[in-house]
Amino acid sequence: MKATFKIHYETQFGQQLAVVGSIAALGKGVDEEALEMNYLGGGTWIAEVDLSKTRAKSFSYNYILFDKSNGIKYKEAGTPRVVELNKKFKNIILQDAWNPYHEVSNAYDTAAFDVIFNTNAPKVKAPKGSTKNATYCFEVNVPRINSDYVAKVVGSTDELGNWDIEKALPMAYDSDRNVWTVTTPIQKSHHKLKYKYVLVNTADKKAAPELEGGFDHVYDIIENDPKTFVKFSDHRFAYDRHNWKGMGVALPVFSLRTDNGLGVGEFLDIKELVDWSTETGMRLVQILPVNDTMATYTWVDSYPYASVSVYALHPLYINLEAIGELKDKKKMTKLKKLKKTLNALDTVDYEAVMNAKMDYLREIWSEKKASFLKSAKVKAFIKEQGEWLLPYAAFCYFRDKYKTPDFTKFEDFAVYDAKKVAKLFDTKSKIKDDVNFYVFVQYHLHAQLLEASEYAQSKGVVLKGDIPIGIYRFSADAWTAPHLYNMNGQAGAPPDDFAVNGQNWGFPTYDWDTMKEDNYAWWTSRMTHLSQYFQTFRIDHILGFFRIWEIPIDSVQGLLGQFRPAIPLHLSEFENRGVQFDFDRFCTPYIREHFLGEYFGYDTDWVKNEFLEQKWDGAYNFKAKFDSQVKIQEYFNGIKPKDDEDKARLEAIRDGLYSLHNEVLLIPALGYTDGMHYAPRVTMDKSRTFAELSPAQKHHFHELYIDYFFKRQETLWAAQAMEKLPAIKEATNMLICGEDLGMVPDCVPGVMTELEILSLEIQRMPKDPTIAFGHPGNYPYESVASPSSHDMSTVRGWWTEDRGDTQRFYNEILGNWGEAPMECEPWIAEQVLQQHLYADSMWCIFPLQDMLAIDAEIRREDPEDERINVPAIKHHYWRYRMHLSCKELIEQKNFNNKLKGLITASGRNTKF
Known part of the structure; x- marks a missing residue:
């Protein structure tokens, strides 16, 4: 018995296609032992293997692409193909299509769409055909299908209905492999076999069938040999309709x-x-x-x-x-x-x-x-x-x-x-x-x-x-696995518009090198556990898988953090630009007499006497017992304010001292103890110490800052994510969305697209730093569109925060003329909702508060009461509740009918 593998794949010079499978001839699942294929030209690859010594009753396989120019290998998506071995056949021809790993419609194979399309429901018995003559097997993935529909194959032979859809050959659904399949004889010899798949509604005979789009599938039949079995694995049904949106x-x-x-x-x-x-x-x-x-x-x-x-x-x-x-x-x-x-x-x-x-x-x-x-x-x-x-x-x-x-x-x-x-x-x-x-x-x-x-x-x-x-x-x-974490660091996030001093979450960072040793088993276990309850999930701060913002253990705020891993700045980079390195000036808190009054006002003398010591005339250092933000925090925690006014005064002094600790330009790089490697302090250009550099020094520091944060790390960070995220993604069949907000490296969108992880598109936090607001019309399909998140004010709350932003948004994004209303009127909230509903994004997900905003009768009176979290407050009380009960909400028929009408009209309420 001999098996012939055929596939069409357009390769580039230096790339090699191979077949890896469960039997010895295909490497027994070891990629490096895979069977290399031969290139015939025109994008066609072929390989043959002798199965005469194979004792297995079946084998599984898939294709793999080796790029010999860079050592990278590319795998297919989805489950391996399976071939049942029957001794009556001498030849097995496997005509396949490559399953792209980063194809948009792969999302439809996830657990989320099992729920939406109810893909486990179809139970159709396909005709078995004569065991003597059933030599052609058709197999296709049809993820977007409703339980009322079945898949059929129609084509240029009598057995396939001679292109008459009413006579098309029904297929059976294989729930184990999520494919539709049928085996049939083809009696007459044909020079070319042409066929397509079609979806037919079995519940409504009047419903129009859905025929595949694109070109016909074509197979050249050399001879109709009863000893030859041909199997077509056609990857996925080619829909002739828009992508599904929900x-x-x-x-x-x-x-x-x-x-x-x-x-x-x-x-x-x-x-x-x-x-x-x-x-x-x-x-x-x-x-x-x-x-x-x-x-x-x-x-x-x-x-x-x-x-x-x-x-x-x-x-x-x-x-x-x-x-x-x-x-x-x-x-x-x-x-x-x-x-x-x-x-x-x-x-x-x-x-x-x-x-x-x-x-x-x-x-x-x-x-x-x-x-x-x-x-x-x-x-x-x-x-x-x-x-x-x-x-x-x-x-x-x-x-x-x-x-x-x-x-x-x-x-x-x-x-x-x-x-x-x-x-x-x-x-x-x-x-x-x-x-x-x-x-x-x-x-x-x-x-x-x-x-x-x-x-x-x-x-x-x-x-x-x-x-x-x-x-x-x-x-x-x-407690149980401290070796998996860096307990001497703190995770957080660099500054953004919602937390100008950054965020310090206080969490230890992960020891990724140790986690890698067992192929990220801790993450695999965690994902598997969650898949009991969820079909999709949001990865909070997915940027942390590229690099994490690690803050010193003695810091309270997040400004003194640095990315890990990262390629640091070397002393020579300053010297090559003519900047004489001065550790005291660049790396210790820059505290000068002439601006202390701006920080502390009437309390300046007390602050100098209590917390500082003179370095030279007009310059100060912190006393040893206050040389970190944590020490300052502990000091003020031990003071009991006399009243609310005194409390506010003490907090202002404490925060001012925190700011003085932040007055540095460079921080010793993590993992280096030689005094030669540094990371620039984030947002250094907003500091007093930067403002008092010479013009030439400002220029050079700015250049190095841009290089460090936005250029030199991209390749490193992309490689880090491609190492970790695939293991997490492949642990379950859940659909993944990544919260990719904040200081987003340029490499992030490409990696997320490659791994089919949906991005999060928040209108007030556009990915493009040159624009103030994102427009839903520009969002990619593989994304989630939302006007706000739990870390932000609602649309109504935001509307009154900055009149200039509101006016720009009203005119430029919503396309309205004239002066913006002082409050977010229901019709404005409805405009925002509709704009998002018509985005190209796979999902449009709205906070409940932003949905209720379109109805003046049922929305909350004060939008500030709808806020869930304020990231700038480290210990925020998370206590927001609906003001209506779910039962009362269900009884709001007018509102519900209006909302359903808007959703349905946008095409986000289709069966498949």
Whole structure:
């Protein structure tokens, strides 16, 4: 038996096509052992392999392209092709089409579109044909198909209907490989076989069939040999219609308001938001991270991006009644009264909600613990999730015992020991009930989020999650695997319009070199876990996979950070430009008498005496006990203000001292200790120390600054992302969107396109630094279009922030004449909505607040009450709630019909 591989691929000089597969003749899955193909000209490649010694009943394979000029190899997308071996055939001809890795329509093969198109629904029996004569197999991927439709093949032979679609040959759906397939005989000999695939509606006979666009598929038949089996793997149905586009709503789970919740949105409340989404023609619900953030048991834990476990879910979102009622009727009555009080609040009272929920959970645990671990479902859950679940439960026990998440204070358990932790759960353990309490809570959270996710899928609505870029410094993750993180650094983001001093998240950065050793198993595990609940997700700060902004451990603000990895500036680069390097002038805080008064006013003398020491006349250094921002922070934390006025005064002085620490031009480069390598301070041109350089020095520093931040790093950063992101992407079949906002390197769009990761397009944060606003008409298809995010003010809130920006936006982007209204009127909000709906973006996702803005009767009176987060405030209270319940929103028929009409008219409510 012999197999012949044929494929059309236009290569360039130095490129070699090969076949890699599961059998020895194809390298047994090892790329370097793949079977090289021969080039016949005209883009045609061919290879033959002897299968006579192959004992396997089938084999799988795909193609790979080696670029010998640069050593890069390019793989195909999708699952490998599969060939069943039948001894009656002497020859197998495999006529294939290359599956591009960065093709737009690959997104349709993800879990998100399994939900939207319901691709697992079709169950069609294709005609088997005669076993003697069935020598032609047709196979095609048809991701964009509704459950009412089936795929058929029509062509130039009797068996294929002689181009009569009513006589086209039905195909069967193979759910294991997501392809439609049929095997048929072709009795008559033909010089050329021509065919196309067609989609036919089986539920509505009057519906027009959808025939493939483009040229016919053509195959040259040399002879019709019954001993030769021919298989056509045609990659993907060629649609003769526009790309599919959808609409979604974004809202944190805690912001949901229902009658069922306890003063906060809960996982089961997602079902009501899904119901409203289906009412209005939306196909996606996007939420913020839902991992456990309980570290301090205060409102500070409301920040959803500092989880104590990347696996565990937050008890904030649990529905208590779904677990069961307490036997104590008085306590149940008390809970119902509290529920009524908390549900009436405008915002989330995080501490009251958490106290009530944790008290109830402990009460019901005491009633159910005897039978809990005996359940078969519980045993299965622990077996499946135990690797993270048991360490997390132990961490929570110690966190509560020692009143801190700082695991270095866990005494005998300060250093994680898996064997010691396992003993805590033993039947003889004195604290087994205490640690299993957290297993109990996680089991029910898992069940409730899974229920909400499955409900959304049953309604054809995709659930989109959010993955924080970092981990909390004192988390179960850092406790169990500290070697995966750089605990002596802090992750953050450089300055932008919303945080002029940068952002310091306080998270440790990742040790990517260590993670690479096991092919990023930690990330693979994390993604796999999330895929239980979500079909698509947003990677928070995807730029961190290219390079992370790492801030010194003794900094409070983010200005003294630098990118890691990065190619630093060398001393010689200054000297080559005629700049004499002066460490004291360039690298230590530039503090001079003549501008201290501008910072501290009447408190200048006190500041000089308390915090500074004279270096020479008119110049100062910080005293040793105040030589970092953290030391200054600790000093002011120890002062109790007399009143609000004194508090404001002290904060202004503290922030002024922070600013003095930022008065440097260069920072010693991370990873270098030779005193020869430096990174420029970000936004140095806005500093006093830069302003007081000579004109020539300013010019040279500016040139080096531009080179460092915008030129020399591009190749390095692209390579970093291409190393990490494919492992994360390939871990699951979820659709990925990257939050690529802020200081975006030029290499980012190309890498995201290559990896089919959707970009995020926010109108007020355009990727092009030369323009003030993005226009949805210019967005790429592989993107998510949105007017704002949870880190920004709503459209209505932004409208009153800067009159000049508002006027420009009103005239230049919305195309209106005259003076802009003082407030964002409903008709303006509707213009913004419509503009986004007609974007080319695959998804248009609007925060709920920006949707409600189009209706004066139902939108909130004060837009400031709709803000979720203010990034410039390090400890912001995340507590926004809908002012309407989901049920009330569903009852707003006029608004819902209008919204559905706008969505449908834009083409964002089609079946496929």
